[in-house]
Each structure stands twice: as structure tokens, then as C-alpha cells.
Amino acid sequence: MVPAFILVLVVLGSILFHILSPWWWPPIASNWSYIDHTLVITFWITGAVFSAVVLFMAYCVYRFRHRPGSKAAYEPESKKLEWWLTIGTAVGVAAMLAPGLYVWAQFVTVPDDATEIEVVAQQWQWNYRLPGEDGRLGKSDSQLISFENPLGINPDDPNGQDDIVIEASDLHLPVDKPVKVLLRSIDVLHDFYVPEFRAKMDMVPGMVTYFWFTPTKTGTYEVLCAELCGVGHSYMRGAVLVDTEEDYQAWLQEQSTFAELTDLRNVAEEVKP
Amino acid sequence: MVDATPRMHEGISPAEVPELELYHPKGWWTTYVFSQDAKIIAIQYAGTAMAIGLVALVLSWLMRLQLGFPGTFDFITPDAYYQFITMHGMIMVIYLLTALFLGGFGNYLIPLMVGARDMVFPYVNMLSYWIYLLAVIVLVASFFAPGGPTGAGWTLYPPQAILSGTPGGQDWGIILMLASLILFIIGFTMGGLNYVVTVIQGRTRGMTLMRMPLTVWGIFTATVMALLAFPALFVACVMMLFDRLLGTSFFMPALVEMGEQLSYGGGSPILFQHLFWFFGHPEVYIVALPAFGIVSDLISTHARKNIFGYRMMVWAIVVIGALSFIVWAHHMYVSGMHPWFGFFFATTTLIIAIPTAIKVYNWVLTLWRGDIHLTIPMLFALAFIVTFVNGGLTGLFLGNVVVDVPLSDTMFVVAHFHMVMGVAPILVIFGAIYHWYPKITGRMLDEWMGQFHFWVTFVGAYAIFFPMHYVGLVGVPRRYVEIGESAFIPPSVQDLNAFITVAALIVGFAQMVFLFNLFWSLRYGREAGGNPWRATSLEWQTPTTPPPHGNWGDERPVVYRWAYDYSVPGAPQDFIPQNDPWPQKAVAGTA
Numbered sequence A: 001m002v003p004a005f006i007l008v009l010v011v012l013g014s015i016l017f018h019i020l021s022p023w024w025w026p027p028i029a030s031n032w033s034y035i036d037h038t039l040v041i042t043f044w045i046t047g048a049v050f051s052a053v054v055l056f057m058a059y060c061v062y063r064f065r066h067r068p069g070s071k072a073a074y075e076p077e078s079k080k081l082e083w084w085l086t087i088g089t090a091v092g093v094a095a096m097l098a099p100g101l102y103v104w105a106q107f108v109t110v111p112d113d114a115t116e117i118e119v120v121a122q123q124w125q126w127n128y129r130l131p132g133e134d135g136r137l138g139k140s141d142s143q144l145i146s147f148e149n150p151l152g153i154n155p156d157d158p159n160g161q162d163d164i165v166i167e168a169s170d171l172h173l174p175v176d177k178p179v180k181v182l183l184r185s186i187d188v189l190h191d192f193y194v195p196e197f198r199a200k201m202d203m204v205p206g207m208v209t210y211f212w213f214t215p216t217k218t219g220t221y222e223v224l225c226a227e228l229c230g231v232g233h234s235y236m237r238g239a240v241l242v243d244t245e246e247d248y249q250a251w252l253q254e255q256s257t258f259a260e261l262t263d264l265r266n267v268a269e270e271v272k273p
Numbered sequence B: 001m002v003d004a005t006p007r008m009h010e011g012i013s014p015a016e017v018p019e020l021e022l023y024h025p026k027g028w029w030t031t032y033v034f035s036q037d038a039k040i041i042a043i044q045y046a047g048t049a050m051a052i053g054l055v056a057l058v059l060s061w062l063m064r065l066q067l068g069f070p071g072t073f074d075f076i077t078p079d080a081y082y083q084f085i086t087m088h089g090m091i092m093v094i095y096l097l098t099a100l101f102l103g104g105f106g107n108y109l110i111p112l113m114v115g116a117r118d119m120v121f122p123y124v125n126m127l128s129y130w131i132y133l134l135a136v137i138v139l140v141a142s143f144f145a146p147g148g149p150t151g152a153g154w155t156l157y158p159p160q161a162i163l164s165g166t167p168g169g170q171d172w173g174i175i176l177m178l179a180s181l182i183l184f185i186i187g188f189t190m191g192g193l194n195y196v197v198t199v200i201q202g203r204t205r206g207m208t209l210m211r212m213p214l215t216v217w218g219i220f221t222a223t224v225m226a227l228l229a230f231p232a233l234f235v236a237c238v239m240m241l242f243d244r245l246l247g248t249s250f251f252m253p254a255l256v257e258m259g260e261q262l263s264y265g266g267g268s269p270i271l272f273q274h275l276f277w278f279f280g281h282p283e284v285y286i287v288a289l290p291a292f293g294i295v296s297d298l299i300s301t302h303a304r305k306n307i308f309g310y311r312m313m314v315w316a317i318v319v320i321g322a323l324s325f326i327v328w329a330h331h332m333y334v335s336g337m338h339p340w341f342g343f344f345f346a347t348t349t350l351i352i353a354i355p356t357a358i359k360v361y362n363w364v365l366t367l368w369r370g371d372i373h374l375t376i377p378m379l380f381a382l383a384f385i386v387t388f389v390n391g392g393l394t395g396l397f398l399g400n401v402v403v404d405v406p407l408s409d410t411m412f413v414v415a416h417f418h419m420v421m422g423v424a425p426i427l428v429i430f431g432a433i434y435h436w437y438p439k440i441t442g443r444m445l446d447e448w449m450g451q452f453h454f455w456v457t458f459v460g461a462y463a464i465f466f467p468m469h470y471v472g473l474v475g476v477p478r479r480y481v482e483i484g485e486s487a488f489i490p491p492s493v494q495d496l497n498a499f500i501t502v503a504a505l506i507v508g509f510a511q512m513v514f515l516f517n518l519f520w521s522l523r524y525g526r527e528a529g530g531n532p533w534r535a536t537s538l539e540w541q542t543p544t545t546p547p548p549h550g551n552w553g554d555e556r557p558v559v560y561r562w563a564y565d566y567s568v569p570g571a572p573q574d575f576i577p578q579n580d581p582w583p584q585k586a587v588a589g590t591a
Helices: A002-020 A033-063 A079-108 A245-253 A258-271 B028-033 B038-068 B078-114 B122-144 B173-201 B214-245 B269-302 B310-326 B341-351 B353-367 B376-399 B401-407 B411-441 B447-474 B492-524
Strands: A115-122 A125-130 A164-167 A171-174 A179-185 A190-193 A200-203 A209-213 A219-225 A238-243
Touching: A002 A033, A002 B376, A002 B447, A033 A079, A033 B353, A033 B376, A033 B401, A079 B341, A079 B353, A079 B401, A115 A171, A115 A190, A164 A258, A171 A245, A179 A190, A179 A200, A200 A209, A238 A245, B038 B078, B038 B122, B038 B492, B078 B122, B078 B173, B078 B214, B078 B269, B078 B411, B122 B173, B173 B214, B214 B269, B214 B310, B269 B310, B269 B353, B269 B376, B269 B411, B310 B341, B310 B353, B341 B353, B341 B376, B341 B401, B353 B376, B376 B401, B376 B411, B376 B447, B411 B447, B411 B492, B447 B492
Parallel strands: A115 A179, A171 A238
Antiparallel strands: A115 A125, A125 A164, A179 A209, A190 A200, A190 A219, A219 A238
């Protein structure tokens, strides 16, 4: 009796917790509301299956509990029932997989008009690089990294001279413009994670990874690292500001290009005794 | 309903090879310490695994104290916190769960359940345990080494695992961890070959493969998988050790650490992840399949009913085992591997849900029209189904590639895998210990302590891990020493974390009651007799309990039926042991 009752309580408690929980994801600020929808569909299907299985168990435990003289049925298998259950499960699984793969296809297809920007991670800070007026990022190599060239931009590549370098500061993005985020790390694995954008991806030293999204709401969003990167992992935070076009242009004017930064730092080096 | 029971003793062939004489120990040391008896080795494995498991339990308290009450405990520095989570994870997955299921239950149950006198290679079996013990000692040594144990996370991802930004990366921690894993795999391989060959070659007459209890099927399939999966981890460990000690660059690209160019170059961190998860995902099922098998037998025995759909259950185990080798990269959807892999691995991952679901249906259908005795093993089996279904279903979130993107690397993942491969298999281990303790010791475990242990563990563990999913939904990343100030995380998340910590401490305390019960009942437990649960499988039919070296007295048993003849219509009792020829008399010369 008591076990059956507690099994029912587990189901009811879980459903109530889910409904009453104040703990839910922060409001979305990107184009990936499809991901949220797929997640909600998955919650409904899995919640229904969980409740059905556990309630069925509770019923069995109550109805078929041992009493003096009771005897179990002898019933080795039922091909028909087993096949129906298999097919039913396969349909349920397909109902979740199909929308999942459909959205994944969009996730991996970067639109042609996306602006390429670069995030460069290191223990334990975030740096960024934006293409300058030519709209292209210059080549980079971690072996070129030095005090004058913190991101390892190739000084011989003309495309790189006008790149805008943002070292350990906030990133700004214009609202409603798709961006392809190129991800680079100069030391260990990191992961560029902004909960409101939903999308995230690891950055791996030695290669360039990417994902894309379109910011849809102006505001300030926190950047966290989501891949263990050493003792400073929890403190590796930054901020992304999604601006209106005017605000974004105003901010952009104040940033230094790679060429300016190199000059500045070379001068600084020379001034030092 | 189709009758699929192989009931008759359709031609039991005479033994083809004469029995070999077992090794006879001469003194106390060779009987109880350097024993070649699989049952003693099983107890050694289980004792060692539980001892190191206690360390992991204490580590989990420490990390929960930090998460529930950040800043309160000065000795939990970020370094220490990462060392705690790393060692907790590695101990639980490898040194506790794998060792206990395969080395513990595998050694005890395989020979008894298939009617063998011992494992086929007893000496190698003994070596397997001692190498395992050495692996554990090396692991524990890292706590005392300069710099302490590694804090690289149990996944040990390079480059950080061997760099100075990670605790133990440039000290002894990572070296001892890799050495310990290498030893563990060597020891496991020796044991694993034994389990596989014993199942294939050591079965008694009449014990066809399709008459074996599902426990044996689960452990057998898991061992085959482990023999195929562990080598991937083995080479990954050797290569990383070379990267760390010899300066090779298998997993190390050119990189700049703290402003300094290191001399590595050309290696691939993602290669390590592929090797790790090629082992790591089968590992999940290496732990789960023995649990699946054992729980099937617990449910069947205590519901006095045959397991529903035995043949489908066997095939489901085999299919899950095979599929689990082509799903590994679902751990790597956001690792930076080519995104097109996502289509393939999401599909295979969701397909594996189908045989798994069949198993769940067949467990609950076994309860249907059963005669359910709510014994402690049965309660643990029911709790297993609840937690396993819960954890399995959240796996559909994480396996479904695009749904995984926002959830990966958050506390949702931590909650998921603890529910599905922490809580669920451990509940089976507890159920199995309550079930087989009478065979191992001749005495029953105390019922009252068992009830207390069960309810606190089941309800408590659910209260820890169910709410934890919602911490992850909010967006809190895993492996954070503290959440800190974040605009998107409401302060109430901290209250929830404190609640989870309190629940974890209570559940931990209940385990002390369990340990006390293990020792107390050894002396004061009720006398059990040979077959207290009135079960059918062979281990309950030994002439003496606990079974002595050699198990069977003069004659090995002859098997006439499958392991699930419960409540057979017309039979004198509600169970027919596998070696009972009913309704025929035993034919002279075959029994």
C-alpha cells in the first residue's frame, strides 16, 4: 500500500514541481526559439511517458501485491503486445528526432549574409576581433602571439590590418544582423556560452570552430565559459551588448584596429627603458 | 500468449570433457588472501570497491557543501573543489561501479549461475584482483602526492589536464591518475577474459545460452563490451602520459600558456575526446547492462512471475551493447567536431532508446498479474525503474542534438547522468546485495534497517537530482565552484542548491546505516537457509550455503529449464528450480 502511494506521490510531486518551479530558462534573445519549442515538445512527450510508466507500476504494486493464497499468472511472452509497444516507441522517438534534425539542419547552415566575427579565448578572459572596413578577418596563428599581437594576427596579411581588436573587454553586436561566430582558443578548451542566445560551441586550440545566430533583443548579456578550463573556469566571465545600429556604430568608432594597436604597443615598448 | 518455455530436458548431452581438478589451497593465506576461488575474489573486489566508494561519497559531501553554502568553508579552494569533482567522478564510474558489477557480482554469480565450479582461469582471476587493488592504491596515493590529485574533471580533457592552470597538471596528480587507469585496464582485462570464457565454455550440461538468467546475460555482454571499449581508453592514457612526460604532441596543438609559447605542436585535442568517449559511452552500458540483468531477476523472483518476453530481453541486451559503440559522439555535439556528425549520432542515439524502452515495458509487464512480494530487493528494483525511466527520458533531451545545445555543459547534464548511471545502477547494487547476502553469508540482512536505508536513499536521491535539472534549465553551467553574481540567475537558485546539499548529506548518512547492517547481520542476522527467496536459478540450489570452494559437492547440477519457471500451472510449488526435471523423473545417468 505505502509503496504504491509513494510512487503516485513521486509522479504528482514531479509534475507539481515542474508547474510551480520558478526556475526556467532566461528569456530568449536570439533567433533560436525553435530550440525552445523542440525542448518544450520533448518535455511533454517524456513527461507523459514517465507518468504513464510509474503510475502503471503503482497500480500493479497495489493491485497485485501479495496476499495469502494469491498466485501469479504464467505468461512467458506476447509477440503481438511486444511488437505494438516497439512500433509505438519508434513512432514517439521519430516524433522527437524529426523536429530535432530539422532544426539542427538550420543550426549548421550559416546564412550568406552573416557577418564573421571572432571570439578568442584564453585562461581566463575573452577577447574579440571584428573585421574592419574590408569585411574580412586576416589570417591568424597562435605562434605569432606576443604582447604587441595578443591575438596572433598575421601582420603580413593585408586583410588583418584593419581588424578591430577587443582585448578583455565587452563585445558589442548590432541587433537583428546574423553573425557567424568564429571561435578560437590560444591555450585550452573553452566554450563561448551566452544563455540567452541558446547556441554555444567549444573553442579548441589548433582549430577554428563556429556557430551562428541573430541577436533579436537589445540589452546586456553575460558571457560564461561552459567547458572546464582550469581553476579560473567559474570566473571567466564577460559581457555582450546587443545595440541598435546607431549605438553600435558609435561604439565601433572608439575601437582600435590591429594596425593602431601594433603601433601603440611598439611605441610603448620603445619608451620602456 | 505464446508458450516459449524450453521446459523439457530435450536430450541433455553427456559431458564431453572430464572435470579438471581445482587448485586446492593449503594454508590460510592461499584460502582467504591470495585466493583463487571466484567467490572470495568477488568479496575482495566488492570490499575494495565499497571502501574507495566511501571516499567518493565523502568527496561528494565536500563538493555539495561548497555548492550549497559557497564561501563558508575556507579549505574548499577552487583547486580543492576541482580535485574533489574529478576524483569523485572517476572513482564512481571506474573504481566503484565497473569493479563492483563485473569484478564483484560477475565473479560471485557467473560460476554459480551457469553451474560451474569456478572461473575457467582461477589464477589469472586472482591476479586481476591484485592488480585492481594496486590501481586503487596508486589512485589514493595521488591524494598524498605533491600538488594533490588531478583536477582536470573525470573526462581528463587535454590540453588543460596536463597544463599548470589545472591542479595536478604539472605535478604528480595527472601522472598517477593515468598510471592507475592503465593498471585498472590491465587487471580488468584479466578478469574480463575469465567472465567471457566461463560463460561460453564453463556452463553445466543443459545450460543453453537461452536458459541463462538475464543477470548472466547482462554481465556477459557488458564484459564483452568492456574488452572492446577499454583499449581505447588505454591508448588514450598512454598517449597522454607521453605528452606529459616525453613531450610528444598527440593531443597537444601549438599553444600559448600564460603568455608563453609551449613547445607542443600539431596534436589534436578532439582526438582524445573521440578515444575517451569511444570508451566512455559503452562504459555507461557496461554499468547499465549488469544492472538491467540483475534487476530483471530481482523483479521476476520477488513478483513470483517469469520475466516477461525473455527472448526479447536477451536480444535487447545484445542490441543495446552493439549500438552503444556507434553513439559516442553524442557527448561531443558542441565539441567543435564537424557539425554534420550530429545528424548521424542523434539518429543512432535515439534508436538506442527503442530496445531500452522494450526492457522497461517488460519489467513493468512482469509486475502485471504477478504476486508481488514487497521485499527490500523488490523495493530497490521498483525504485530503479523510476529513476532509470526518469534519467533515460532526460537522455532524449541531450541525445537530440539541437536540444542538447542549450543544455550541454549545464547542471542539467549532471542531473541526467547521476539519475541514469549513478542512482539507478546503485539502487540495483543495493537490491542485489539484499538479495544475495543470504547466499554469501547464510544470514538475512536486517529488515528494519533495510527499510530505513531504502526509503531515505530512494526518496532522498530523487530529491537531490530531480530539482537539479531545473538548476541546469536556468542555465547554470556544470563544474562551477560558485555561481557568483549573475543577472540571469535568480537568487532562489542558491536556496535550491542549499536544499540539494542537505538532501545529499541525509542520503549519505543512510549509507552508514547500510554499512552497519552489513557487519551487524553477519553475526546477528536471521538464519537464511539455502534458498530464502524460493528462487529458481542455480546459485540457490547449492548443496551447502554459503557454497564452499568448488560450489557443487560431488556432481555439478544438470539444467532442465530456463531460470523463470515461477507460478507454473500444475506445479507443486510456485517455483521450479532450473535443475528440477519436473514433470519427468531425473533420468539415470544424466543427473
